[in-house]
Amino acid sequence: MMINPFTYKNIGIPKPNQKYDNLTGFDVEKSTDIKDVPWDFAIGGGTFKNNSKYNGASWYKEDFKGNKINSDAVIALFSGANDTGYLAYSNNGEQFKPICRRALDLSSVPFVSGLRDFSTVTVNSGKKLVSYVAGADDHKFYIIESNDGYNWKYTNKTIDLTTLGSQNLEQYSNQVVDLQKIRVESPYVTTISGQPIMIFGAQNPKDSTFSGAAYVTGHFDSDGIFQIDSNSKTGSIDQGFDVYGANAVKLDENNQIFLGWLGNWNVGFSGHQGGLSLSRVLQWRNGQLYQIPIDPGDVKDLQTSNYQKGISNTVTTSQKLDVKFNEAKSSFHINFKRKDNSSNIDVVFNNGYFQVKRENGVLGNKNYQTSFNTGVKNISNIQFYVDNTSIEIYIPEIGKMFTLLSYANVPNSPYAYTIDSDAVISTNEFDINKNIELLSTKESAQKLASDADLLSKIAALLHISVKNSKYEELDQKVKSLSTAYGNCDSQSKSYDKQSNGTSKYAYIAIQNSSINVLNTQLQQLEKSIFDLINENSSNLNHEAGFITIDPKTTMYFNGHTFVKGIQKIDGKIYFFNSNGVLSKNEFNDFNNKTIYSNSDGVLAKGLSTIDDKLYFFDDENNLVKNRVLNIESNWYFSDSKTGILKELHLTGGFFSPDGENQYYFDKLTNQLLIGFQHIDNKKLYFNTLGQLIKGNFFSENNAEYYADPLDGHIVTGRNVIGGYRYYFDSDGKKIVGLYFYDKGNWFHANSVNGRLDTGLCDIDGHWKYFTSEGMQVFGKFFQNNGKWYHTNQGDGEIDTGLKLIDGHWKYFTNEGVQIFGKYFENNGKWYHANSFDGEIDTGLKLIDGEWKYFNKDGSQVFNQDIWVNGKKYHADSGSGKVEMSTSGYLFDPSVNGYRWFENGQLYTGFRYYMGTYYWFVNGVRQNRGWHEAWGRLYYTDDNGRAVQGIYNINGQNFDFGNDGSYYLRSSGYLYDGSSQNGGYRWYENGKLFTGFRYYMGTYYWFVDGVRQNAGWRQAWGMTYYTDATGRAVQGIQTIDGKAYNFGTDNTYYERPVSGYIYDGSSQNGGYRWYENGNLFTGFRFYMGTYYWFIDGVRQNAGWREAWGMKYYTDANGRAVQGDQMIDGRHYFFGNDGSYYLR
Secondary structure (H helix, E strand, O other): OOOOOOOOOOOOOOOOOOOOOOOOOOOOOOHHHHHHOOOOOOOEEEEEEHHHOHHHOOOOOEOOOOOEOOOOOEEEEEEOOOOOEEEEEEOOOOOOEEOOOOOOOOOOOOOOOOOEEEEEEEEOOOOEEEEEEEOEOOOEEEEEEEOOOOOOEEEEEEEEHHHHOEEEOOOOOOOEEEOOOOEEEEEEEEEEOOEEEEEEEEEOOOOOOOEEEEEEEOEEOOOOOEEOOOOOOEEEOOOOOOEEEEEEEEEEOOEEEEEEEEEEEEEEOOEEEEEEOOOEEEEEEOOEEEEEEOOOOOEEEEEEEEEOOOOOEEEOOOEEEEEEEEEEEOEEEEEEEEOOOOEEEEEEEEOOEEEEEEEEOOOOOOOEEEEEEOOOOOEEEEEEEEOOOEEEEEEOOOOEEEEEEOOOOOOOOOEEEEEOOOEEEEEEEEOHHHHOOOOOOHHHHHHHHHHHHHHHHHHHHHHHHOOOOHHHHHHHHHHHHHHHHHHHHHHHHOOOOOOOOHHHHHHHOHHHOHHHHHHHHHHHHHHHHHHHHHHOHHHOOOOOEEEEEEOOEEEEEOOOOEOOEEEEEOOEEEEEOOOOOEOOOEEEEEOOEEEEEOOOOEEOOEEEEEOOEEEEEOOOOOEOOOEEEEEOOEEEEEOOOOOOEEEEOOOOEEEOOOOOOOEEEEOOOOEEOOEEEEEOOEEEEEOOOOOEOOOOEEEEOOEEEEEOOOOOOEOOEEEEEOOEEEEEOOOOOEOOOEEEEEOOEEEEEOOOOOOEOOEEEEEOOEEEEEOOOOOEOOOOEEEEOOEEEEEOOOOOOEOOEEEEEOOEEEEEOOOOOEOOOEEEEEOOEEEEEOOOOOOEOOEEEEEOOEEEEEOOOOOEOOOEEEEEOOEEEEEOOOOOOEOOOOOEEEEEOOOOEEEEEEOOEEOOEEEEEOOEEEEEEOOEEOOOEEEEEOOEEEEEOOOOEEOOOEEEEOOEEEEOOOOOOOOOOOOEEEEOOOOOHHHEEEEEOOEEOOEEEEEOOEEEEEEOOEEOOOEEEEEOOEEEEEOOOOEEOOOEEEEOOEEEEOOOOOOOOOEOOOEEEEOOOOOHHHEEEEEOOEEOOEEEEEOOEEEEEEOOEEOOOEEEEEOOEEEEEOOOOEEOOOEEEEOOEEEEOOOOOOOOOO
16 A cells, blocks of 8 residues: 555554544544544554463453453554553454553563563463563563553563673674664564574664674573573574564474564655565574575576676576585675666675675665675575565575665666676576465555556646656656556466465565565655645646546645545535545545545535435434434434435334334424433433443443343342442442442442452452452451451451450461461560461460470460479470470370370370270370280270270170280181271281181181282192182182192192193083193093193094104094095004004
């Protein structure tokens, strides 16, 4: 889109003190809402997703007007012109709108020169937002954070480049930059191949020793925040002077796509002139940053030729020149000279140093020269990407790029180049113009072509009116631009579907398209024409008035310039488009209004017939939509989308012309009801349009109300709306910032939006607590986030310090949190709150294994003698420890009961007391249960006493002796409550037994009294096996695939297994042949003859081989002898009992 330097139609953010009447192209809220846009204009920042919060939650739910912010909205945090930040959001790709009414409070940030360019990320798994903010001439980046997205605070962390002193911005560069002077902008934090890196814009505005895109390495601290350290390294992204910014996107863990801005650095009438660099991949390898350019668009190989040194050749725009020397060169010189004489560039490599010199080529004809050390002695390949606005140089062997601006005076002006060495040169052309549509600039190209054509007509008008030698120059430029834009338009129409996925990142490198330089040229030309009009306004033959350039083009000259937008001329209102052309017979959307220009160009007003349809335009010429209108005593409804009027026939009462909004027609007054009304015993509210309000808040006379969503009645009392609780008085007014009493309870509505407070709340500097329903708590303990608090009975404020509550002293921190099981200091004295209910300890207490003594007021005693139960003790001066040497069943005030101590320590075990033994655990007497001590088993009854004699436990008698020894003497499988086998274990004379015991008709194996299950056992010098139920097995048993013989005579021990043994298998009646427990394969003599077995199974008819001979078994499995007929042939197996074939 063409930029007019005398309007703000391309500025997306309002400019301070600028009137916005009659301006086109604004994309932000304005007119009556302009006061609600808090920023002046945007400098720089970044975006993040609203649902990037922990577990996919949203950071923001509604803006300050109550409008919903979608969970997938894009959030922008950016800087304005007053060193602060602003929050905006975009739902579904719409125009960004303010979230907050005011700028962020960043007063905690200790900046000096300024704040700009926010780069915001989430850390701690989405529980916190962190933003890196550039400090400009402070030479550092400040880091701010927010837990809720609204309240931001300085983290006391900075990225201070001054700590790095003066450094080469690249290992290979001889360019030393003083980092204590550099201006920093545009931070972007990323990780490439595991190396944390911050990319940023860097300038040295005083002497221009460096300006460009730079980086610094660092690490992420425990909070996930990027920090630099003594090992941090700085470097430049591009060795050239002109690539600036920190625009990047992560391709994968090892590759970062970078796109720089080609800044001209000369401020012209419309600000910085410039374009975008070639996209390139950034990689981190061996401690260095490498770059790989991404070829843009569809590549067409033009030619590959052998070049001879000194011969001049030509390269045009949108081409790549790949120079491969016949041998690696330690020195060479390449010269590029534009044929329109706009620039002259020398590229020199000599003894490892790379030098570039530019003459002219940018606005202001700025010359430039620099060099850097490549780190290599020879170069064999160098590549040049040539465009209308730049030459980008790539040296593959070191992975470095060098970019120079080089504007053409004439679009697509080629370069003549010469090389002082022989080389093979490949030339490729990028079919960039085909990609205009992909870049969303096809329409821009068409519009620019139209603009250029209009400028030609204006120039023609000037030619008639002004005899000025400058016209010829402008006329030629206009014609050139019209042709160029026409080419752009025709080529964009021929755009075919792009299929090169790898190159898609390169399409945003717009400078490779001629449209970029054409746009710049058109801006310059437009200014020249406007300047010419202003310079010659007194000499123009045309006075103020309409001028018809052609039948379709009418403009209005006001004596100084051609007007645009809505204009009042001779009492009539007209609309002129962005090119100054009078609109006729068409609708236009302008400044949030829909207007219609009649055939004479005058804007429609009032009732109007257009294409046989009725419309109504208000006094501001705006098409009225979605309104009930009374026009000349007739009632109409204007469609919400088209504005077309539909006549209504009203009879009185409620009606809904669109099926959504309800209105009420009063037949007596012939008017729509508005404001508060009482209808059918309900208080209702109709807005100024007559629409019944339902399910929404609304304001009237400085008070806020809410209308029920079902029937619209004005609610009163407590109500839950949108998940929040509110209170409305008897008139329906919402209570805000006040306490109120309702149905026996106190509540408080907060001062921000009137929602009832819940939980812990700071109200006017006093902490109060409210239940989930909003009821205030008085004189009670409550738990919040796992901590206990107490509110006083008077005003419900949270208690702090020492408090006497229901006769018990408790202690609360300054935040109101009750202390449990901890020491604390109060007014110079030490106290301790017990861990049970937090009551302040008094008297002698055992705490963490040490005895301490506390006075009646709870204060601890130090360096002082104390008397307890008539005995004297001493509390030392250090920790107040009281040495206790007493033993016995003593009263312990800490548990309000007795416990057994041995030399002052809590005791576990038996102790003789009052004529018997008791069992204690940590000093506490135990009751009924089994206990082991001194290698014996004991039992204590319900009173905790060790039992003697025959004692019945769970229906079974046990013998504990009568000689005062108390231990179990019984033998057998006894229930003792243990954890295995249902609580039973085997005892022998009161001791747990290991070995075989005969029980219930068989033998079982026990280990420490516990019956074992399947497994091998050794006893009495023999080997046994117990099954899954613990019983010793007999007979033939297969265990782990092997047969074992345990006899059948009730001896149970293992015997060798050999012979034809029944094992219950599925063949031959369950018999198989075993040898030493293993299934046997081969001949075995059995019942007077030989049989053949395989895996123990007797085989039937078949040939067999054994002992080097061949045999045959018949159908019964017996080896045959004599003459045998087998398969029709005679075989002889002898008759001497040897059975083998002869």
